[in-house]
Amino acid sequence: MASLITPDQFSANQDAEALRKACQGWGTNEKVIISILSHRSATQRKEIRVAYEQLYQEDLLKRLESELSGDFERAVYRWTLDPADRDAVLANLAIKKPDETDYNVIIEISSVRCPEELLAVRKAYQLRYRCSLEEDLAQHTAGDIRKLLVALVTAYRYDGNEINEKLASSEANILHDAIKEKCFNHEEIIRILSTRSKTQLMATFNKYRDDHGSSISKNLLGDGTSNFQKALHVAIRCLNDPKKYFEKVVTKNSCVILSLLETIPSQTNILSLIFCVKVLRNAIIGTGTDENALTRVIVTRAERDLRDIMVVYYKKNSVPLEQAVAQETSGDYKTFLLTLLGKN
Amino acid sequence: MASLITPDQFSANQDAEALRKACQGWGTNEKVIISILSHRSATQRKEIRVAYEQLYQEDLLKRLESELSGDFERAVYRWTLDPADRDAVLANLAIKKPDETDYNVIIEISSVRCPEELLAVRKAYQLRYRCSLEEDLAQHTAGDIRKLLVALVTAYRYDGNEINEKLASSEANILHDAIKEKCFNHEEIIRILSTRSKTQLMATFNKYRDDHGSSISKNLLGDGTSNFQKALHVAIRCLNDPKKYFEKVVTKNSCVILSLLETIPSQTNILSLIFCVKVLRNAIIGTGTDENALTRVIVTRAERDLRDIMVVYYKKNSVPLEQAVAQETSGDYKTFLLTLLGKN
Structure with a gap:
């Protein structure tokens, strides 16, 4: 509610x-x-x-x-943006991070979103930044990671449910051979991950596990895992089973998770409630408040299930969420969040 | 008319x-x-x-x-298709050519069409073939040519008219250095050509010519030009000045030219008339009739300027086009073409 x-x-x-x-x-x-x-x-x-x-x-x-200004500005801003617009802003922030592009944000957006949603993000990006998402991304990255990220972001996958079993089998073998030879940047890996439909990819990953005894995501990691391997690993998990991916990455660091959770239909219930409560708890407890995480949960859930989140929060923490938020915040920011929490 | x-x-x-x-x-x-x-x-x-x-x-x-069946079937089919659908069919035929993918068709579609039109072709492709255009393309090509073609086809370029002069200058230098070192497959060349807006690319190509004394398209060709160099050359010409490109490629072999000409606004007049008359003349004169070219011109122009084409054709050949077509064709195919030529 x-x-x-x-x-x-x-x-x-x-x-x-x-x-x-x-x-x-x-x-x-x-x-x-x-x-x-x-x-x-x-x-x-x-x-x-x-x-x-x-x-x-x-x-x-x-x-x-x-x-x-400050937390209040950021909260109002996020609240007023469309979901596609919000993703465009998140992608831009990730690309232009001062030290290094935040790959995970880009991978999550491009691999969890459905093809039409990803296209909407690309359109919103152009409208907002007067250049294309892939243009900025390609300019701020290089080498193998660029090949992978640009291919994922520019994909406009087929969204049907057909499965080609023969193809799944042959491409599972291609993936297995490349990984076995530790040739992680093999152009066939990028081709398969960035062009096949999600349904087809799931069939390929299943075939991989059945024919080769362990899952592709397990095979990808090992001693001295490179950043590129990690990026492949995230992409495969997001493409294959975003629900499982998000269950494991319950951390306040991944700033798109929440916004992404909104779009997974089967996710709207208990998993996302528990997830949100964990994020809120992490944001409130500990030294200092993580305003970023606090805003994110309240702003993205107020219109969906924030009332349910408040019930679960109270059960788990024995403190009403409104009270916790009121203690941790102040001024207009506090008023804004409390109003979204339903205070009249 | x-x-x-x-x-x-x-x-x-x-x-x-x-x-x-x-x-x-x-x-x-x-x-x-x-x-x-x-x-x-x-x-x-x-x-x-x-x-x-x-x-x-x-x-x-x-x-x-x-x-x-036969020529009649193909003519009716082409006549009934939408432009985006027609491009999707042409792209599919080009990708699945028995010997080798016809790169030029793919490059022309992806580089002459505006971003929204290219997107419409990608949507039409999915609807028709139940997979994505880039998926088929990537599966049927390999190596450098695949990198270039997939990047061009998946581009959703910014369509604005802003020019960043500094960027044009620095990217003209990047292109020049790569070409000078004969490193044609340099990933920066593909990045620039496939992600920048067309307006920005024109500025970059102009800067290249001004700063380095000759045009980029001239610098690309030379002794022992590879297929990849030729593909780059076509892409640059299509991106930079499709009008000039089409003026030079007046050949009946390029099966998309005509359909593409339709979309160049400044092209609707004299150039395309002369071009169409040449194609028709080539199709009719010589041993046997090129039904493919004949159909293409009549089907794509009947609703635009076929009456003007008929006037120019008569001036250049002293034979009415209707008469020439009637002599070269027969049956339902003949009736269909003559009806499109305005015979009641």
Whole structure:
């Protein structure tokens, strides 16, 4: 059950006008911004953005970015973005990380999303950054990892359920031979992983396990595992069984997991509840608060199952989530999160 | 001016019913098929296909394929296909050529089409062949040529007009250095050609010419030019200036040129007229008739400028095109082509 409370009556134009007023003149009226945005569904938020753009020839998100700051800004920003847009922002942040591109984010987005969703992320990326996702990715990476990541990101896989058993068998052998010879960067591995449909790949991975005695993901790791091997490993797990992948990677470090969980239909229930509660617990307990993780869970789940998450959280921690959040946060950020948690 | 004559009144359902009747029972009524399809615009043909599918849960094109044969079948088939569908069929034929993939067709489709059109071809390919275009392409090619072709086909380029001068300059140098060292398969060449927007690439190619004294396409060729170099050469010319490319490649062998010409706005006039007349002349004159080329010109131009083509043809050959076509063809195929030429 969602924790979000939306009004019976809604006018995108009226909301856009009120938000404009809240941003104009001396100081910003954060109370108004919170009272509107934290009570609107994703569809309504989208309509408000369109109305605002039409009325004032200005991007509402950019305006909010310049008016707000800190954790509050980031929370409002994430809340107002579409899922494809959010992925585009996450991908861009991952590519332009100062030290090194965060491969896992790119692999998760490109391998867990269905073909049409990935395409929507690529479109959103172009609209936002005025260049293509693969263009930025290819420029900021090199060598084998570039070959793999660009191939995964540019894939527009067939989405049907047909399986070609013969092909699965022959390609399982190709994969096995390449891995056995420790030729992990073999171009056939990249070809198979980046062009075959997910259903076909699952058949190939099953055939691999049946014919060769152990799973491909196990065979990939070993002593002195390279970054490229690790990337292959993540890609195979995301393509094969995202549910299992996410079960094991219950860590607050993977910033796309939550947003990805939203799109796995079978995931909407108990697994994602437990996962969210773990992330929240990690974010709240310990020295300092992980605002990033806290925002992520609340913002991505408020419209879905945050009320259920709150029930599970209370059972596991004997403290109401609202109370924990109120203790760890302050100011507009606190008000915003508590409103999303259902406080009126 | 188009030569196609369409009726004032049109009902997709009535047409679908009449076509169904023409295909049922003993023998096929080709006259009815011609009288309907050769008097309908692209939009109307599409509506008829949709209506037919809804009424009879059957693909009209597949039915026509099984009822008709020879040149007539191919002409009706091409006439009834959407442009994206036509490209998908051409790409598939090129990939599955018995001897070797016809690289030029793939390069022309992927490099001349705008990003959204290429995407439409990829979607049409999946719908038709139940696998992705890149999947088939990657399976039937290998090595450097595969790297280049798959990268071109999977590109979803940014379509904006911004130019980054600094980037153009640095990437012109990267290209020049790689070509100077005869390292044609350098991964940076493929990265630049397959990810940058067309506007940016034009700036880069101009910068190359200005800074290094000769054009990149000239620098690519030389003694012992490899197939890979030739493929790079075609890609660069298609990306840089498709008009110039098509002017030089006036040959009846390139089976996509005509269909591609349709999509170059500045091309709709005199150049494409002259080109079409040349193709027609080549197809008709000489030993035997090139039905493939004949069909292609008539089918792709009937709705655009076939009447103008007929005028130019008469000026250049002193024989009316209708008369030449009537002499070289026979049966239903002849009737179909002459109807598209405007004969009532």
